[in-house]
Amino acid sequence: MAVLDSVCPLDCPDTCSLAVTVEDGRITKVDGSSRNPYTDGVICAKVRRYPERVYGPERILHPQRRVGPKGEGRFERIRWDEALAEIAARFERILAEDGGEAILPYHYGGSNGLLGEDAADLRFFRRLGASELLKTICAAPTGAVYEAMYGRMGGVPPSDFQLAKAIVLWGVNPSATSIHLATCVREAQKRGGFLAVIDPRRTPLARNADLHLPLRPGTDVVLALAMIRELVHRGGCDRTFLEQHTNGHAEILAAAEEYDLERAGEICGVSPRDIAALVEAYAAASPAVVRCGWGVERNRNGGNAVRAILAVPAVAGKFGVRGGGLTMSLSRPYPLNRDRLSRPELLRRPVRQINMNHLGRVLLEEKDPPVRALFVYNANPVASTPNQNLVLRGLAREDLFTVVHEQVMTDTALFADIVLPAQTIFEHEELHKAYGHYFLQHSRPVIAPVGESLSNPETFARLAAAMGFDEPELQATSAELLRDVLEGSGARLGNEGVERVQREGVVPLHFDGDEVIQFGNERPTTASGRVELCPPELGPVRYEARAASFPLTLLSPASNALVNSIFGERVRSPKIDLHPDDAAARGIADGDEVRVFNDLGEVRVRVRLTTDIRAGVVSLAKGLWRASTGNGSTSTALVADDLTDIGGGACFNDARVEVCRA
Numbered sequence: 195m196a197v198l199d200s201v202c203p204l205d206c207p208d209t210c211s212l213a214v215t216v217e218d219g220r221i222t223k224v225d226g227s228s229r230n231p232y233t234d235g236v237i238c239a240k241v242r243r244y245p246e247r248v249y250g251p252e253r254i255l256h257p258q259r260r261v262g263p264k265g266e267g268r269f270e271r272i273r274w275d276e277a278l279a280e281i282a283a284r285f286e287r288i289l290a291e292d293g294g295e296a297i298l299p300y301h302y303g304g305s306n307g308l309l310g311e312d313a314a315d316l317r318f319f320r321r322l323g324a325s326e327l328l329k330t331i332c333a334a335p336t337g338a339v340y341e342a343m344y345g346r347m348g349g350v351p352p353s354d355f356q357l358a359k360a361i362v363l364w365g366v367n368p369s370a371t372s373i374h375l376a377t378c379v380r381e382a383q384k385r386g387g388f389l390a391v392i393d394p395r396r397t398p399l400a401r402n403a404d405l406h407l408p409l410r411p412g413t414d415v416v417l418a419l420a421m422i423r424e425l426v427h428r429g430g431c432d433r434t435f436l437e438q439h440t441n442g443h444a445e446i447l448a449a450a451e452e453y454d455l456e457r458a459g460e461i462c463g464v465s466p467r468d469i470a471a472l473v474e475a476y477a478a479a480s481p482a483v484v485r486c487g488w489g490v491e492r493n494r495n496g497g498n499a500v501r502a503i504l505a506v507p508a509v510a511g512k513f514g515v516r517g518g519g520l521t522m523s524l525s526r527p528y529p530l531n532r533d534r535l536s537r538p539e540l541l542r543r544p545v546r547q548i549n550m551n552h553l554g555r556v557l558l559e560e561k562d563p564p565v566r567a568l569f570v571y572n573a574n575p576v577a578s579t580p581n582q583n584l585v586l587r588g589l590a591r592e593d594l595f596t597v598v599h600e601q602v603m604t605d606t607a608l609f610a611d612i613v614l615p616a617q618t619i620f621e622h623e624e625l626h627k628a629y630g631h632y633f634l635q636h637s638r639p640v641i642a643p644v645g646e647s648l649s650n651p652e653t654f655a656r657l658a659a660a661m662g663f664d665e666p667e668l669q670a671t672s673a674e675l676l677r678d679v680l681e682g683s684g685a686r687l688g689n690e691g692v693e694r695v696q697r698e699g700v701v702p703l704h705f706d707g708d709e710v711i712q713f714g715n716e717r718p719t720t721a722s723g724r725v726e727l728c729p730p731e732l733g734p735v736r737y738e739a740r741a742a743s744f745p746l747t748l749l750s751p752a753s754n755a756l757v758n759s760i761f762g763e764r765v766r767s768p769k770i771d772l773h774p775d776d777a778a779a780r781g782i783a784d785g786d787e788v789r790v791f792n793d794l795g796e797v798r799v800r801v802r803l804t805t806d807i808r809a810g811v812v813s814l815a816k817g818l819w820r821a822s823t824g825n826g827s828t829s830t831a832l833v834a835d836d837l838t839d840i841g842g843g844a845c846f847n848d849a850r851v852e853v854c855r856a
């Protein structure tokens with residue numbers, strides 16, 4: 195028996211270090227380890243059960259070829275060399291007839307490891323001249339806004355939240371999505387810190403907050419502007435900071451003038467007194483920190499909401515002290531050489547770009563050229579991409595050649611022509627950044643590959659060889675990819691950072707000084723070196739009210755049991771949250787099976803009545819598998835593939851639905 199080090203690679207901000215028990219070559223236990231001092235031995239319950247996925251009945255053990263109709267899931271076992279030869283032959287024919295752009299890679303955050311995504315895979319697809327996928331399904335609006343306003347400035351690290359006298363959690367639910375941050379927030383509360391939560395749902399932290407503003411989804415831009423106006427009118431605006439460190443303050447203050455407390459209260463559906471109380475507590479506290487999550491962005495007004503939220507700490511002058519300022523994704527300060535890793539120079543001519551949120555319509559409607567081959571890896575679009583029914587129709591196209599590289603037989607893999615077995619984190623080497631802390635981590639395999647599974651780098655290297663591509667960078671090993679991504683990492687990793695991370699497994703990022711202080715040692719990296727409150731690329735500040743086609747707003751947030759669709763195979767009977775008033779109006783009782791529907795689709799599930807959600811809003815978890823509902827449809831079946839106002843993001847929390855008894 196041995197206990198070996200690993201790292202959780204799931205798309206979760208915490209990137210915990212793991213201690214994995216291996217007996218006779220098999221994993222018997224996954225636990226937390228203290229190698230990463232921030233995650234310090236604590237992990238979530240779902241990852242403790244990871245071995246069930248590694249060895250479970252859904253695990254894909256060898257390459258397979260479809261023998262039945264698309265989607266039915268009947269496959270025959272084939273050898274790797276047969277699979278690769280068949281893919282290469284199909285790709286070559288498509289290249290000759292329609293060009294590389296008729297091939298579409300589809301990938302996202304299945305593994306957040308640096309070697310398994312946007313590395314060997316992109317090298318291969320660039321050499322092929324395939325269409326380029328715009329990775330917009332998550333964090334595109336927040337990313338575009340943050341980049342334009344603050345550049346790559348580091349955010350407040352979670353451990354410093356304990357120092358804050360006021361914390362505003364805005365559209366984020368750390369109890370499910372970032373458990374170590376939740377611990378830090380509770381610690382700040384124990385020390386007397388004020389907590390406000392802005393969320394249409396009463397999340398676990400909202401239950402014990404000093405103030406919970408259950409606003410109407412999609413109205414955050416108005417709330418943030420009203421806060422700014424109130425700061426100005428109540429003497430909480432830091433004019434000196436605005437003059438010295440920002441551009442565009444006159445514009446944002448002018449936009450804010452439109453929303454006094456009464457008007458904002460009416461639009462957002464919260465009491466004007468609560469908005470005033472929020473501003474008062476926030477203005478009075480130092481340090482005060484705003485944590486903006488991703489729930490806010492998934493709306494047609496999402497980009498503008500995030501820009502207005504990120505302006506609040508600047509207007510209030512909350513920077514310059516440890517524990518004060520703002521936090522979103524913390525991945526920006528990582529010293530990563532993305533171009534060295536993904537080699538843009540392999541692209542011989544510009545190629546078309548395809549927004550991943552439009553997968554369904556692209557498969558069905560794109561003509562110039564049509565998508566003839568789809569290569570899915572690190573993603574499960576049937577579960578996770580907007581407009582599920584359109585995606586399913588696209589995948590059902592008889593003339594579409596679909597390859598899926600996966601760990602388990604997902605709803606997407608069922609539609610593949612060729613299925614390729616992928617490894618889990620326990621079977622290959624990886625390098626891990628995090629978006630919820632500042633420790634770079636390295637992990638080695640702890641078991642031999644299960645079945646004939648291959649890592650992503652190995653799969654794309656073999657595919658390149660099968661295509662006869664002879665560029666040496668298409669055959670890079672994990673060790674070479676690791677060196678490439680850290681090339682030039684310099685001071686941020688210490689002088690011998692590359693060796694150290696491999697030797698020690700965990701290396702903290704170095705900031706100038708030990709602490710991270712926004713507008714101390716961390717500053718905006720915008721061209722002006724200032725906060726850009728109204729940069730031209732974000733357009734004018736705006737809020738678009740929307741005529742409701744159906745009466746209820748559907749949210750589909752993260753839940754404890756899954757990470758996106760990973761572990762969805764375990765979920766048996768999910769429930770949709772409905773407010774008792776909405777239920778009474780429809781004659782629905784707790785536990786009833788209901789139809790949730792709109793003009794795009796219908797989902798049949800049971801109901802959970804709860805006052806933890808605002809009336810007029812319903813909530814069904816993201817990432818469910820089709821088998822878990824009564825009719826094989828999940829929340830994405832009700833989500834239109836509209837794009838957000840900024841960044842081309844998905845509008846998951848902007849769906850309108852009706853609910854009735856089934």
Ligand SMILES: Nc1nc2c(c(=O)[nH]1)N[C@H]1C(S)=C(S)[C@@H](COP(=O)(O)OP(=O)(O)OC[C@H]3O[C@@H](n4cnc5c(=O)[nH]c(N)nc54)[C@H](O)[C@@H]3O)O[C@H]1N2
Pocket residue numbers: 205206207332333364365366367368370371372392393394395397410411412413414487488489490493749750751752753754755756757758817847
């Ligand atoms: N357990 C678990 N952890 C995860 C994930 C998971 O699936 N499961 N997913 C990971 C990923 S990929 C991501 S991106 C992060 C996401 O992390 P979070 O941002 O915390 O997650 P979400 O659940 O998308 O949204 C957070 C909250 O936003 C609220 N919300 C919805 N619409 C609005 C709105 O219009 N305004 C406001 N103010 N709030 C709104 C929702 O009710 C929800 O409680 O979590 C990561 N961690």
Ligand SMILES: Nc1nc2c(c(=O)[nH]1)N[C@H]1C(S)=C(S)[C@@H](COP(=O)(O)OP(=O)(O)OC[C@H]3O[C@@H](n4cnc5c(=O)[nH]c(N)nc54)[C@H](O)[C@@H]3O)O[C@H]1N2
Pocket residue numbers: 205301302303304305310331332488492570571572573574575577578579599600601602604616617618650750751752757758759760815816817829830833846847
């Ligand atoms: N309704 C609704 N849907 C949402 C959201 C929402 O708020 N509401 N939010 C979304 C968010 S936040 C995100 S980030 C996206 C995520 O969307 P996706 O990135 O598509 O996430 P998953 O559905 O978890 O699919 C990841 C797949 O990658 C596989 N995988 C893991 N590791 C590897 C590997 O090393 N190699 C290969 N080849 N495969 C691997 C996993 O088994 C899994 O099936 O979904 C979005 N979908």
Ligand code: SF4
Pocket residue numbers: 202203204206207208209210237238239241373757
């Ligand atoms: S999913 Fe998140 S909380 Fe759970 S082990 Fe992985 S990184 Fe840690």
Ligand SMILES: [Mo]
Pocket residue numbers: 205332333488
């Ligand atoms: Mo995400």
